[in-house]
Amino acid sequence: MDAQHHYLSLIVCLAVCYAAAWIGSAVTRPAIKNWYEHLAKPSWRPPNWAFAPAWTIIFTLMAFSAWLIWLQHETLFIWPALCFFGIQLALNIAWSAIFFGLRRLGLAAIEIACLWAAILGTLIQFWRIAPLAGWLLIPYLAWVSFAMVLNLAIWRMNSRKVTDV
Secondary structure, three states, rough: OHHHHHHHHHHHHHHHHHHHHHHHHHHHHHHEEEEEOHHHOOOOOOOOOHHHHHHHHHHHHHHHHHHHHHOOOOOHHHHHHHHHHHHHHHHHHHHHHHHOOOOOHHHHHHHHHHHHHHHHHHHHHHHHHHHHHHHOOOHHHHHHHHHHHHHHHHHHHHOOOOOOO
């Protein structure tokens, strides 16, 4: 594969990851002021402005990670790894839709646990093929771990206001 194809595949990986980020944020943004701000939240929750830069960095790292796997196209092992990547990307979008769109805090807590498992599976698959690709997913796994704890805390703090599972 020549350099032009390498860069084109990087652009595709970035576009796919940023598209997922855009879809998630399209569901999230309207709910922030109309709903999320009115929920009880723990004191250790980061300010709203911190989420966009964090997710931008994470989605960029995800794209580079997937690209490093794509560059290993000679091996058949990339296909299961890229399937894991696609599943976790879909689950990432789904969490935003469930938490912010449907406002189902309990269901979102279950879904984010599935997302966490899918990220871990992707990280392991990527690590076996290209260790740097696995390393690039560690901040994502850490951030989703934090988000899972935050999701659970918000659900618990608002369980009398919100009935769901």
